[in-house]
Amino acid sequence: MAQGTLPRPASSEVTIDVVTMRRDLRVRQIGKVGYFLNALVAYFFLWAPILVLVLFSFNDSRSVAQWQGFTTRWYTGIFENVAGTSVRGSTTS
Known part of the structure; x- marks a missing residue:
């Protein structure tokens, strides 16, 4: 080798x-x-x-267990309350 x-x-x-x-x-x-x-x-x-949370946030019912239809009222209610309280708080103080 x-x-x-x-x-x-x-x-x-x-x-x-x-x-x-x-x-x-x-x-x-x-x-x-x-x-x-x-x-x-x-x-x-x-x-x-x-x-799932985002999907159920568009539910028209107050209960999560029952789907009653599609709505955006929960989001409009949040934005109205937030805008209204911040304006009231700044003008009263």
């Missing part, structure tokens, strides 16, 4: 390395999908309650 050359492995060792490499690549792919799904579920649990 010449100096500086490496001996070739047996053919069975080569197939084991190929099988191991394919398995490792498959595990990595599954891991990437797992990380993505984990992030997706986390964002869902963070944003879903906020979206």
